[in-house]
Amino acid sequence: xxxxxxxxxxxxxxxxxxxxxxxxxxxxxxxxxxxxxxxxxxxxxxxxxxxxxxxxxxxxxxxxxxxxxxxxxxxxxxxxxxxxxxxxxxxxxxxxxxxxxxxxxxxxxxxxxxxxxxxxxxxxxxxxxxxxxxxxxxxxxxxxxxxxxxxxxxxxxxxxxxxxxxxxxxxxxxxxxxxxxxxxxxxxxxxxxxxxxxxxxxxxxxxxxxxxxxxxxxxxxxxxxxxxxxxxxxxxxxxxxxxxxxxxxxxxxxxxxxxxxxxxxxxxxxxxxxxxxxxxxxxxxxxxxxxxxxxxxxxxxxxxxxxxxxxxxxxxxxxxxxxxxxxxxxxxxxxxxxxxxxxxxxxxxxxxxxxxxxxxxxxxxxxxxxxxxxxxxxxxxxxxxxxxxxxxxxxxxxxxxxx
Amino acid sequence: xxxxxxxxxxxxxxxxxxxxxxxxxxxxxxxxxxxxxxxxxxxxxxxxxxxxxxxxxxxxxxxxxxxxxxxxxxxxxxxxxxxxxxxxxxxxxxxxxxxxxxxxxxxxxxxxxxxxxxxxxxxxxxxxxxxxxxxxxxxxxxxxxxxxxxxxxxxxxxxxxxxxxxxxxxxxxxxxxxxxxxxxxxxxxxxxxxxxxxxxxxxxxxxxxxxxxxxxxxxxxxxxxxxxxxxxxxxxxxxxxxxxxxxxxxxxxxxxxxxxxxxxxxxxxxxxxxxxxxxxxxxxxxxxxxxxxxxxxxxxxxxxxxxxxxxxxxxxxxxx
Numbered sequence: 001x002x003x004x005x006x007x008x009x010x011x012x013x014x015x016x017x018x019x020x021x022x023x024x025x026x027x028x029x030x031x032x033x034x035x036x037x038x039x040x041x042x043x044x045x046x047x048x049x050x051x052x053x054x055x056x057x058x059x060x061x062x063x064x065x066x067x068x069x070x071x072x073x074x075x076x077x078x079x080x081x082x083x084x085x086x087x088x089x090x091x092x093x094x095x096x097x098x099x100x101x102x103x104x105x106x107x108x109x110x111x112x113x114x115x116x117x118x119x120x121x122x123x124x125x126x127x128x129x130x131x132x133x134x135x136x137x138x139x140x141x142x143x144x145x146x147x148x149x150x151x152x153x154x155x156x157x158x159x160x161x162x163x164x165x166x167x168x169x170x171x172x173x174x175x176x177x178x179x180x181x182x183x184x185x186x187x188x189x190x191x192x193x194x195x196x197x198x199x200x201x202x203x204x205x206x207x208x209x210x211x212x213x214x215x216x217x218x219x220x221x222x223x224x225x226x227x228x229x230x231x232x233x234x235x236x237x238x239x240x241x242x243x244x245x246x247x248x249x250x251x252x253x254x255x256x257x258x259x260x261x262x263x264x265x266x267x268x269x270x271x272x273x274x275x276x277x278x279x280x281x282x283x284x285x286x287x288x289x290x291x292x293x294x295x296x297x298x299x300x301x302x303x304x305x306x307x308x309x310x311x312x313x314x315x316x317x318x319x320x321x322x323x324x325x326x327x328x329x330x331x332x333x334x335x336x337x338x339x340x341x342x343x344x345x346x347x348x349x350x351x352x353x354x355x356x357x358x359x360x361x362x363x364x365x366x367x368x369x370x371x372x373x374x375x376x377x378x379x380x381x382x383x384x385x386x387x388x389x390x391x392x393x394x395x396x397x398x399x400x401x402x403x
Numbered sequence: 404x405x406x407x408x409x410x411x412x413x414x415x416x417x418x419x420x421x422x423x424x425x426x427x428x429x430x431x432x433x434x435x436x437x438x439x440x441x442x443x444x445x446x447x448x449x450x451x452x453x454x455x456x457x458x459x460x461x462x463x464x465x466x467x468x469x470x471x472x473x474x475x476x477x478x479x480x481x482x483x484x485x486x487x488x489x490x491x492x493x494x495x496x497x498x499x500x501x502x503x504x505x506x507x508x509x510x511x512x513x514x515x516x517x518x519x520x521x522x523x524x525x526x527x528x529x530x531x532x533x534x535x536x537x538x539x540x541x542x543x544x545x546x547x548x549x550x551x552x553x554x555x556x557x558x559x560x561x562x563x564x565x566x567x568x569x570x571x572x573x574x575x576x577x578x579x580x581x582x583x584x585x586x587x588x589x590x591x592x593x594x595x596x597x598x599x600x601x602x603x604x605x606x607x608x609x610x611x612x613x614x615x616x617x618x619x620x621x622x623x624x625x626x627x628x629x630x631x632x633x634x635x636x637x638x639x640x641x642x643x644x645x646x647x648x649x650x651x652x653x654x655x656x657x658x659x660x661x662x663x664x665x666x667x668x669x670x671x672x673x674x675x676x677x678x679x680x681x682x683x684x685x686x687x688x689x690x691x692x693x694x695x696x697x698x699x700x701x702x703x704x705x706x707x708x709x710x711x712x713x714x715x716x717x718x719x720x721x722x723x
Contacts, residue, residue, distance in 0.1 A: 063528070063535035063635075064535060064536075064635065065536075065537055065635070067536045103535075194689075198693050224689040225682070225689055226689040226693045228693075228696075230638055230639055231640055231696070232630075232632070232640075233423060233630075233674065233675075235415075235416075235419040235675065236416070236419070236675055236678045236682055236695075237682065239412060239415060239416065239679060240683060243409070243412055243683075256537040256632075259539070259632070260539075260631060260632045263541065263632075264630075264631075267546055267556075267558060268415075269554075269556060284536070284537070287539065288537065288538075288539045288632060290539075290541065
């Protein structure tokens with residue numbers, strides 16, 4: 001159901017339809033509310049599961065404008081679970097994955113996490129990719145005291161939700177700094193423009209971090225423009241960027257918007273290279289942007305061509321199973337699952353508290369995207385790579401270590 | 404920031420404003436035609452627009468016309484086919500969903516329209532139809548530079564949108580005021596019962612109205628997709644597009660063909676022109692740009708406050 005695509009003056013009528021029809025969506029939302037209060041009493045996922053399998057929940061955007069994020073992550077998690085089950089699973093039980101699609105919507109993310117915990121009795125939650133969706137789902141897991149590991153949400157606020165929320169990727173203050181450093185030192189730019197999605201916590205947060213870091217490095221931000229994801233009639237913003245004379249444009253949006261914006265920017269006569277964050281990492285980006293994608297850069301967690309043993313093994317395994325090259329989100333999904341299995345092995349039991357403590361103790365875990373150590377704020381610090389698009393393909397432009 | 408507001412920039416802004424205005428006008432006409440005849444807001448109209456874009460993509464890829472080397476006649480053929488398909492869709496929807504409720508209270512039809520809208524949105528998401536991922540149709544035709552004036556590149560898509568809108572609006576105007584069927588439409592708009600007593604086939608007139616509105620919506624959908632790529636049928640961007648066109652129809656005086664075109668131009672003027680210069684006045688304040696949609700809907704409130712019948716609502720007696 002997509003009732004929440006209806007906004008504005010007709011919202012009233014839509015409400016009437018909901019009330020009259022008492023349709024499926026209304027029921028789901030009620031279920032969500034009830035689940036939240038049920039979880040707070042501690043009965044949610046705190047008990048170890050009954051039966052023969054251990055259930056891990058995954059909430060992801062399997063459909064919608066960020067669909068490749070969810071699909072890549074889910075495929076990688078399935079790969080990790082298959083390997084693990086072939087080696088006998090955890091604590092003598094097989095691991096079972098339940099994935100619920102949130103279609104890239106916050107309201108659906110809340111419902112998905114609630115269902116994973118209450119209906120499927122998941123002992124741990126993996127997800128989401130998009131920060132605003134992790135921020136929506138996180139409080140549900142926190143309340144029910146079920147550990148949640150976000151593979152790739154980079155907004156700093158995500159793990160501030162509570163002590164049961166972890167991530168295995170770097171943060172946007174680092175990512176913003178990486179992009180700023182690359183723009184300043186590798187591209188030799190001193191004047192940058194920013195255009196960001198005001199509706200996404202990820203995008204606006206990353207924009208602020210880039211803004212701050214680029215100024216600290218001695219550059220100046222000539223203009224800062226906002227758009228709303230999906231509403232891409234943004235020629236006035238692009239004209240402002242063109243006339244401001246930016247040498248580089250920072251566009252920390254998600255790939256489906258970024259592709260269209262880059263194409264339109266080139267048509268509007270903006271020749272400066274675009275820089276983006278890990279939200280660009282999708283096979284769909286070059287399809288949407290067309291040839292306009294070439295000569296632009298984005299920061300990412302890993303590159304499939306990297307010359308490291310762990311990367312090579314993972315990329316080969318992923319390709320053998322799915323026939324495609326694993327993107328950064330797949331690599332992080334794989335790492336999140338491995339970190340969780342490692343913690344399960346060390347934890348005395350699979351209760352929420354024990355599992356949480358075991359995850360928090362993760363130190364120097366050898367992941368595909370680098371060595372993972374969770375700090376006291378439950379974040380993982382790692383190096384970043386800058387990726388360039390050349391002839392529609394991703395190639396390494398630079399590797400930037402921790403600050 | 405007066406340095407940024409050069410003549411070239413003004414020209415570029417004007418082109419953008421005309422193209423966006425044309426786009427809104429094509430869609431607004433569908434709202435206004437249906438309202439004029441049946442006195443109800445067809446909320447499923449924005450979904451016809453979305454389907455128009457996606458059907459065009461399906462047709463184009465069916466012919467293998469996506470990518471380099473697509474023939475020059477690709478776009479006109481795709482456009483015509485899509486307009487015909489959408490016209491048939493519009494007539495079918497009217498026949499199945501709205502006609503049985505012709506004598507029922509207005510609210511029933513309105514809610515049915517929302518039902519139809521949700522139906523189209525969600526059916527479009529199915530893999531058998533258009534799927535649930537964004538796509539692009541921009542490779543159907545290269546967005547060529549036609550001419551360069553004062554550093555401003557005149558692009559094919561913009562020019563085509565403006566020209567096509569002009570042609571379609573003039574054709575519609577001629578149809579409504581110069582043909583027998585058009586006279587029938589105006590008669591039904593004036594008074595349905597009297598018109599039917601005078602021998603006007605009301606069902607036929609309504610069907611033609613839906614066919615025309617949906618065909619224009621299809622054209623709008625294709626032009627929008629060429630500019631901004633394709634989001635899934637259930638994406639809020641289509642609803643927003645539909646709402647803006649609806650606002651244009653209301654601002655112009657709903658039920659009035661010329662009013663819809665005028666309203667669309669006003670909305671686009673605010674969204675593109677005013678927005679451009681407000682941004683230029685505050686280069687460091689991105690929140691000014693965030694108010695883009697507020698300007699548009701602010702105009703609606705202003706017009707409704709001071710001229711509730713819309714800009715051209717009262718000056719014309721005949722409504723279509």
